[in-house]
Amino acid sequence: MKFALATALAIATAIPAMAQDAARPNILLVLLDDAGFMDFGAYGGDASTPNIDALADRGAIFSRFYTSPQCGPSRAMLMTGRDNHEVGLGSIPETLSPEMRQYPGYSMRWEDGLPTIASRLKEEGYQTFISGKWGIGDIGQNLPHRFGFNRSFVIDATGGSNYDHTPYLPLSDTTNWYEDGKPITLPEGFYSSEGIVDRMINYLDEADPQKPFFSFLSFQAIHFPIQVAPEYRDRYDGRFDEGWDEMRKQRLERAVDLGLVPDGTELAPLPASSRDWENLSPADQSYWARSMQVNAGMLEAADHHLGRLLAHLEAQGKLDNTFVIVTSDNGPESIGIGNAPGAEGVAQRWWMRQTGWNRDFETLGERNTMTFIGEEWASVSAAPFALFKFTATEGGLRVPLVISGPNLPDSDVIDGRAHVTDLVPTMLDFAGLDPVTPDIRGRSLLPMLSGARAAVYGDDEAVGFEVSGNAALYRGNWKISRIPTPLGDGKWHMYDLATDPGETTDLASARPELFQDMLNEYLSYADEVGVVPVSADYNPFKQVGKNVVRKKAREHWPGLLVAGLVTLTFLFVSFRWFRRRLRP
Known part of the structure; x- marks a missing residue:
């Protein structure tokens, strides 16, 4: 009887599980x-x-x-x-x-x-x-x-x-x-x-x-x-x-x-x-x-x-x-x-x-x-x-x-x-x-x-981002961000996105304590995930160009070397020829 009851219970619990799996x-x-x-x-x-x-x-x-x-x-x-x-x-x-x-x-x-x-x-x-x-x-x-x-x-x-x-x-x-x-x-x-x-x-x-x-x-x-x-x-x-x-x-x-x-x-x-x-x-x-x-x-x-x-x-x-x-x-x-x-x-x-x-x-x-x-x-x-x-x-x-x-x-x-x-x-x-x-x-x-909750992040919970020197941290409706040149000035700014999603008014100086607290939180995030700061003159668009030049130079260095040697030889011969012509 106990075995039959246990079997029935097992089947009863297994059927919903199977249905859920299906x-x-x-x-x-x-x-x-x-x-x-x-x-x-x-x-x-x-x-x-x-x-x-x-x-x-x-x-x-x-x-x-x-x-x-x-x-x-x-x-x-x-x-x-x-x-x-x-x-x-x-x-x-x-x-x-x-x-x-x-x-x-x-x-x-x-x-x-x-x-x-x-x-x-x-x-x-x-x-x-x-x-x-x-x-x-x-x-x-x-x-x-x-x-x-x-x-x-x-x-x-x-x-x-x-x-x-x-x-x-x-x-x-x-x-x-x-x-x-x-x-x-x-x-x-x-x-x-x-x-x-x-x-x-x-x-x-x-x-x-x-x-x-x-x-x-x-x-x-x-x-x-x-x-x-x-x-x-x-x-x-x-x-x-x-x-x-x-x-x-x-x-x-x-x-x-x-x-x-x-x-x-x-x-x-x-x-x-x-x-x-x-x-x-x-x-x-x-x-x-x-x-x-x-x-x-x-x-x-x-x-x-x-x-x-x-x-x-x-x-x-x-x-x-x-x-x-x-x-x-x-x-x-x-x-x-x-x-x-x-x-x-x-x-x-x-x-x-x-x-x-x-x-x-x-x-x-x-x-x-x-x-x-x-x-x-x-x-x-x-x-x-x-x-x-x-x-x-x-x-x-x-x-x-x-x-x-x-x-x-x-x-x-x-x-x-x-x-x-x-x-x-x-x-x-x-x-x-x-x-x-x-x-x-x-x-x-x-x-x-x-519809159970209006938000999954509390007003005091922050999330940071960083890519190629562009950095931001969000906390509640507040945001701090840094945009490198040429599209930004490389400095940190703070915005209230609840009223200013266009990011037109920097409030860092108006709320210095909040700004510093958020900046400290960003620095902790950056240290935790391993962000490496870029140089002040870093430009991602120019870096693409530099990488292209470097790649092409690696691919074509023999030809570039020959061309360079030919150019140097031509300049050397020309220089000697002009010197001879200039002698009295």
Whole structure:
């Protein structure tokens, strides 16, 4: 009798456990590249993003979600839930000076066994897939198949052509794609947003339908070179003809109307290097308006292909049991290749010609075109905030975040502070796992999503960031930040983001005790994670140029040596000849 009762109890408890296991939710993480805070339609952007907007309608959007200002560090934190320095990604390889690599926080390498969200979920029975941009550390050294992904199809670079292997920077001779850790050649007719969704659909079709999945879909869109089919570009004819000065004001108005920022928010001035739209020639206005058309078109195309994946999941009856997270790795990109002044611009354009790139107006955005939006449109994309990618401003750090999923209530804008390191524990929480792990810095956002709590960080709890000398610390509504030259002054400032998200009024001198307390907390954070201060004259953009020169010198030193010897011999012979001619 006792045995029968024990058996009955065991069965009774096992059935709910089995049912719970069978119903474990799927998780789809979607990452856009360089999408600004207001670029999605749900955030008031100009691009048509109906699929992202539908997710927002049945889920939640966040108004205070922070990443790092560079892609590799953000992606490292997104995968691990740890600070970027703790996992060797204190910067990206392109902006890293050689002497920094001796420090653990800047190694650009991951050791085998480093826990990621993929490895943690895989251990619990999840099938794990990635398709798209990886871009974590040195090329080919930290590929996702080593860190928990069952299947992987990735571009391992900060960027590249969306159609083939053409590199977008002189630092590389090709753009490397890998499948399951092995180099591959892209097929004819490839386009990044379409191709990565196709591959993800294939992976899901081959998966065990009885097991849950974690899928990481990582778009190249809208990192430069911005490229898309003409029909997407041409849908935005005339949309950006008013220019960046006017459209930045419009975005501020929409941000206030949508409740993304408080009424009374002021726009920070554009950088001194920015151009006045009204001072451009009609030809230049048309060119730059067309560049932004390409940007909007590429984002719309990415949304379209995301919609194909969502429709596929719905047709299989899986979408209702799938949490979907959509976000960006950092703020919008302000730079490009081919428009620099002086000798630098001459060198860039020579390299572009050698590599097959052009910036022709008629074909702008199509294959082989080097399209980018520049700092002025980047300031629109990041509006109503200051500056953009590479800087520790709100424009560089604050990005959109959309989350939807089973049993989540429809929410208005969630304005509690959240950070990129919070997404790993949030996904663990979605999977029914313990989100509190000693090596993870972040916190689950599920209490905010469910409506149980308005915030997961108290007013006295701080989170710091640092990349390439750009530093910030958030505590409650307060922020201190330091932006190096040329876009900042290299000094610390303090802002009250509750009333001044545009970062227009420095309150460091008005609240000296609070400022010093927060600065001390940042210094403790920097010491804890291994931040190495950069020199006063460090400039990440110039460092890219230095690294290009160093790389080319290493590759071509025999030829340069011969050329130097020939030049010295010619000068020596010429000097002797002139001396003989000058003798009486």
